[in-house]
Amino acid sequence: MSRLAIKICGLSTPETVGAAIAAGATHLGFVHFAKSPRHVEAEQLRALAPIIPAHVERVAVLVEPTDEMLGELVATNALTALQLHGRESPERVAAIRQRFGLPVWKAISVKTRADIDAAKAYAGAADRLLFDAKTPDGAALPGGMGVRFDWTLLRGVPISIPWGLSGGLGIDNVAEAIRITGAPMIDVSSGVESAPGIKSVDKIMAFCKAAQPL
Numbered sequence: 602m603s604r605l606a607i608k609i610c611g612l613s614t615p616e617t618v619g620a621a622i623a624a625g626a627t628h629l630g631f632v633h634f635a636k637s638p639r640h641v642e643a644e645q646l647r648a649l650a651p652i653i654p655a656h657v658e659r660v661a662v663l664v665e666p667t668d669e670m671l672g673e674l675v676a677t678n679a680l681t682a683l684q685l686h687g688r689e690s691p692e693r694v695a696a697i698r699q700r701f702g703l704p705v706w707k708a709i710s711v712k713t714r715a716d717i718d719a720a721k722a723y724a725g726a727a728d729r730l731l732f733d734a735k736t737p738d739g740a741a742l743p744g745g746m747g748v749r750f751d752w753t754l755l756r757g758v759p760i761s762i763p764w765g766l767s768g769g770l771g772i773d774n775v776a777e778a779i780r781i782t783g784a785p786m787i788d789v790s791s792g793v794e795s796a797p798g799i800k801s802v803d804k805i806m807a808f809c810k811a812a813q814p815l
């Protein structure tokens with residue numbers, strides 16, 4: 602069985618980046634979305650990059666980004682993937698992948714089984730799907746709000762490309778989420794924070810341990 606991939610998302614400081622790496626995270630997420638309490642500018646990303654070893658992936662999380670915004674982030678040379686977390690169409694996902702030359706992940710907002718079935722449209726366009734909970738109507742953010750969906754919706758669903766699970770994961774439920782879904786990758790943000798946008802070193806450590814019990 603291959604190793605579980607763990608993405609700690611919404612990082613912004615050297616201390617918490619270091620903690621995620623030490624805890625065994627395989628992927629680090631950096632949110633570039635002005636409305637988010639986790640927003641980081643390209644310059645912050647550039648400054649954090651040197652402390653991240655090459656084997657750890659660096660993923661920018663964006664919501665319906667413009668090409669200009671993408672160009673500025675990609676020019677930092679700090680990234681290894683782009684995560685699109687808005688209403689980007691399969692055509693837009695494919696165009697971003699072709700133009701910027703990085704793997705592109707598509708977040709799929711899930712409330713019902715139909716949402717999961719609709720994700721098939723991204724096969725051939727996205728390099729990875731990330732099944733996340735749909736946030737409430739009118740919410741300020743499309744992710745990062747600690748909302749989970751019914752994990753049993755993923756049972757028995759054939760998924761033809763790499764994928765991950767996010768949305769409301771935390772220290773107390775991550776093992777159950779993996780058991781129910783068989784997710785090869787998990788992604789967490791607010792579940793390892795002490796307040797919105799403030800990552801907790803202790804929670805990052807505990808989450809990674811809970812996800813990979815000995």
Ligand SMILES: O=C(O)c1ccccc1N[C@@H]1O[C@H](COP(=O)(O)O)[C@@H](O)[C@H]1O
Nearest residue numbers: 637686744745746747768769789790791
């Ligand atoms: O974290 C954010 O602020 C954010 C903003 C805009 C789009 C996505 C965002 N985060 C992503 O949402 C998932 C789930 O978050 P949570 O664990 O439920 O808090 C997170 O892993 C990010 O990929």
